[in-house]
Ligand code: ADP
């Protein structure tokens with residue numbers, strides 16, 4: 001029996017707010033980190049997408065954050081994308097009680113963000129670029145921040161944000177608690193941990209965690225010219241689907257082509273304005289559009305319940321990207337299908353990617369029944385157990 005949130009030390013107002021959302025049993029990463037984080041220790045957590053990292057750091061933050069003066073937040077959560085920051089803010093607000101949660105990210109006007117900072121934000125969820133802007137305008141001051149979370153640190157590194165993250169951390173209180181979460185803990189992330197965390201307790205969670213491995217993965221041989229038709233059929237069979245394309249232009253084109261085939265689709269990429277992106281996401285989450293056609297960067301960290309399938313319309317650039325993309329489905333113990341549309345000349349590249357993931361599967365003919373028959377539940381969860389071997393990421 002895993003401990004309850006209350007046993008881990010979460011205060012009553014959080015426990016009951018979570019219970020109202022049907023959240024009563026901690027996931028593995030939460031069971032591992034909440035007590036340490038509540039005790040004020042630095043935490044370095046590695047866990048795959050969908051494993052519940054937001055609550056792992058959110059519960060301790062909400063439980064222990066101080067009250068902010070105007071423009072001087074007390075806790076800072078750094079996230080790599082706007083969508084992710086929004087999602088963290090929304091999730092924290094469900095159990096934040098009197099704590100004020102604010103956001104700071106680019107692509108939208110400054111007015112609302114400046115206004116809320118002025119009124120006082122206890123926990124600020126921010127993307128590095130906009131936060132540096134607000135600081136240079138004198139609208140935010142990090143000197144009272146004594147709790148910092150760096151979420152999706154590996155992605156921050158991939159996106160080139162590490163120098164900005166360092167500059168921001170340097171402005172926070174010297175005596176602070178620093179929590180870092182990432183799907184991988186090597187390279188730049190290891191350096192960040194070394195330079196900014198004090199004796200961090202390290203928790204790594206893989207096995208038995210609901211994560212990307214919950215999905216069934218198929219690789220279909222498809223001629224380039226047939227991709228859109230096959231993609232439309234797959235979406236039709238699956239329901240809510242996230243489709244990945246390499247470029248912004250590709251996203252727009254595929255979304256349009258799907259529309260013409262009777263699939264309501266919306267594009268999500270960095271070339272669209274923030275209101276457009278928010279609208280696309282909301283329409284998808286509400287089921288008004290069936291397919292979200294996204295680039296890698298735009299899709300990171302988005303959690304929409306009940307995504308039945310992921311289609312790699314363009315092959316992922318590497319195995320890390322494949323895993324991140326695929327993690328949009330089969331989250332939180334649900335099932336899902338991950339379809340890659342493979343052209344013959346990509347077979348070798350795919351093979352090498354599969355080897356790195358420990359997911360060696362043949363390229364087959366298109367078989368949409370696989371999607372129709374796939375259980376949308378945790379029963380698929382053991383089929384890809386081979387991914388569990390060390391070094392899978
Ligand atoms: P990650 O950041 O690791 O990718 P999230 O924190 O976004 O994962 O969590 C994934 C989903 O699981 C969210 O919808 C969240 O509300 C849900 N979730 C998290 N913890 C629990 C739990 N203990 N019980 C049930 N659902 C949970």
Ligand code: MG
Pocket residue numbers: 053054151301
């Ligand atoms: Mg997350």
